[in-house]
Amino acid sequence: MAVFTPVNLDDLTDWMHQFKLGKPLAIKGIASGIENSNFFLTTETGEFVLTIFEQLSFAQLPFYLHLMRHLAERGVLVPVPIANQQGEIIHTLHGKPASIVTKLEGASQLDPRPVHCAAVGAMLAKMHMAGEDFGIRQPNLRGLDWWQATTPVVLPYLPEDQQHLLRAEIHAQEAFAASAIYRQLPHGPVHADLFRNNVMFDGERLTGFFDFYFAGCDTWIFDVAVTVNDWCIDLETGALDFARARAMLDAYHAVRPFNEAEKHAWKPVLQAGALRFWLSRLYDFHLPREAEMLTPHDPTHFERILRQRIENPVPQLY
Ligand SMILES: Nc1ncnc2c1ncn2[C@@H]1O[C@H](COP(=O)(O)OP(=O)(O)O)[C@@H](O)[C@H]1O
Numbered sequence: 001m002a003v004f005t006p007v008n009l010d011d012l013t014d015w016m017h018q019f020k021l022g023k024p025l026a027i028k029g030i031a032s033g034i035e036n037s038n039f040f041l042t043t044e045t046g047e048f049v050l051t052i053f054e055q056l057s058f059a060q061l062p063f064y065l066h067l068m069r070h071l072a073e074r075g076v077l078v079p080v081p082i083a084n085q086q087g088e089i090i091h092t093l094h095g096k097p098a099s100i101v102t103k104l105e106g107a108s109q110l111d112p113r114p115v116h117c118a119a120v121g122a123m124l125a126k127m128h129m130a131g132e133d134f135g136i137r138q139p140n141l142r143g144l145d146w147w148q149a150t151t152p153v154v155l156p157y158l159p160e161d162q163q164h165l166l167r168a169e170i171h172a173q174e175a176f177a178a179s180a181i182y183r184q185l186p187h188g189p190v191h192a193d194l195f196r197n198n199v200m201f202d203g204e205r206l207t208g209f210f211d212f213y214f215a216g217c218d219t220w221i222f223d224v225a226v227t228v229n230d231w232c233i234d235l236e237t238g239a240l241d242f243a244r245a246r247a248m249l250d251a252y253h254a255v256r257p258f259n260e261a262e263k264h265a266w267k268p269v270l271q272a273g274a275l276r277f278w279l280s281r282l283y284d285f286h287l288p289r290e291a292e293m294l295t296p297h298d299p300t301h302f303e304r305i306l307r308q309r310i311e312n313p314v315p316q317l318y
């Protein structure tokens with residue numbers, strides 16, 4: 001259960017007048033979110049998702065919501081934020097920031113085959129290119145600075161072998177971030193959390209990417225690595241599934257060819273993608289937020305992935 005701020009139809013009767021969506025007919029809380037209060041909203045004109053932001057402030061939201069609108073206008077399949085009659089897409093409900101976006105059809109594909117990975121790879125490349133001229137800049141707030149700040153916080157909770165792995169990987173990533181190769185990596189807005197549960201499919205047809213609230217500006221190849229590390233692995237061991245990875249990478253490359261620097265950077269970036277989620281899961285596991293309602297994700301999953309990426313060959317980018 002993850003509706004922190006309840007909303008019912010009575011709350012919406014007057015509030016919905018600011019939109020041209022017709023009368024609200026039904027509202028139903030969505031149980032699976034962990035950050036926000038989400039609802040499926042049916043109106044006279046269609047189906048939407050209403051979100052009340054529990055963590056993000058009014059000041060932080062323009063990057064995410066305007067990015068979604070920018071991408072949608074360029075044909076990337078993402079939820080479209082609905083503007084009110086004043087043209088605003090960030091609203092206020094129960095004193096908190098809120099949005100209404102279009103509802104994507106379908107469901108998450110939690111057991112993907114190469115055909116699904118190819119669809120995700122092609123749409124991801126399209127998204128990166130479409131984001132190039134987006135005007136708002138915000139760094140990836142879960143990037144190197146955050147890893148450096150978080151490492152000393154979690155280290156005291158870890159046994160020695162994990163401490164050693166974490167220290168070594170942070171040093172490797174600091175050196176990589178200072179390298180000439182790193183400076184040649186194309187960058188721009190990235191999703192940064194494009195896991196299986198953040199993409200909708202209707203059968204084999206991808207219907208959209210959603211949950212942009214970890215988005216920020218980073219290297220595009222980092223986004224590819226985060227995505228491969230979730231979609232193209234054996235979930236038990238963390239080992240890469242080369243058939244799925246090949247399908248995703250080839251489809252991406254067909255839309256936006258990888259450059260030479262990205263080909264050289266691929267292995268350390270896959271490690272970076274694993275480190276980022278190992279660290280956030282360690283943090284949530286050992287320092288859970290007050291009133292956290294859900295069981296934290298298992299950090300050892302990303303420790304396994306990180307060890308796998310360090311120790312084993314990775315598929316070439318082309
Ligand atoms: N635009 C959308 N279209 C369809 N379903 C959505 C949409 N946005 C969210 N959902 C549903 O709501 C659930 C929770 O959304 P999510 O953005 O992951 O929440 P949180 O950020 O709180 O983790 C998703 O798993 C999905 O089922």
Ligand SMILES: N[C@@H](CCOP(=O)(O)O)C(=O)O
Binds near residue numbers: 195197198
């Ligand atoms: N994908 C991250 C956690 C972020 O959760 P989300 O449901 O908002 O995508 C992880 O698996 O650690």
